Amino acid sequence: EKYLRFDDDVKANFGTGSDLQIYHDGTGCNIRSTSAKLEIRSDSLNLQSSAAEKYLVGEADGGVHLYYDNSKRIHTTSDGCVVQGTEGAGGVLQMWADEGDDNADKWRLSASASASELYFQNYKLGSWATNMKLVGDDQVEIFYKGSKKFESTTYGQKVTGYVTIS
Numbered sequence: 001e002k003y004l005r006f007d008d009d010v011k012a013n014f015g016t017g018s019d020l021q022i023y024h025d026g027t028g029c030n031i032r033s034t035s036a037k038l039e040i041r042s043d044s045l046n047l048q049s050s051a052a053e054k055y056l057v058g059e060a061d062g063g064v065h066l067y068y069d070n071s072k073r074i075h076t077t078s079d080g081c082v083v084q085g086t087e088g089a090g091g092v093l094q095m096w097a098d099e100g101d102d103n104a105d106k107w108r109l110s111a112s113a114s115a116s117e118l119y120f121q122n123y124k125l126g127s128w129a130t131n132m133k134l135v136g137d138d139q140v141e142i143f144y145k146g147s148k149k150f151e152s153t154t155y156g157q158k159v160t161g162y163v164t165i166s
């Protein structure tokens with residue numbers, strides 16, 4: 001078996017200005033591009049831990065799959081992307097405004113695994129509060145501070161509280 005061996009802190013430099021560097025510094029392995037880009041081309045790209053736990057899988061003419069704890073969570077499709085939970089668990093898409101540094105900045109869409117329900121929620125009061133719930137049979141529910149104020153029904157709609165028309 002033939003190979004090149006470099007000791008720790010010895011860099012393999014490529015390019016006139018050492019634009020590409022490959023080295024081990026004693027604590028980690030490094031591939032560095034000091035120019036504008038580092039391009040990797042392959043019909044299939046797999047990024048994994050040393051124990052073969054998947055992080056990212058890319059496919060030529062196909063999707064990109066992102067993993068958490070070796071389980072696929074997000075993948076791209078021809079018309080967008082899919083957020084998926086594990087078997088029996090819901091799917092959650094969180095959106096944080098303003099760096100998510102305040103609870104009121106945190107929003108999420110949560111698809112229920114046990115029922116055909118989609119929740120629009122905010123974390124303003126320190127826990128996830130439902131603002132709106134959509135049910136698979138065309139029902140809509142709207143909440144105000146934890147209390148249901150509006151819901152669609154077979155016969156029209158039901159409003160709890162006052163109705164103001166201006």
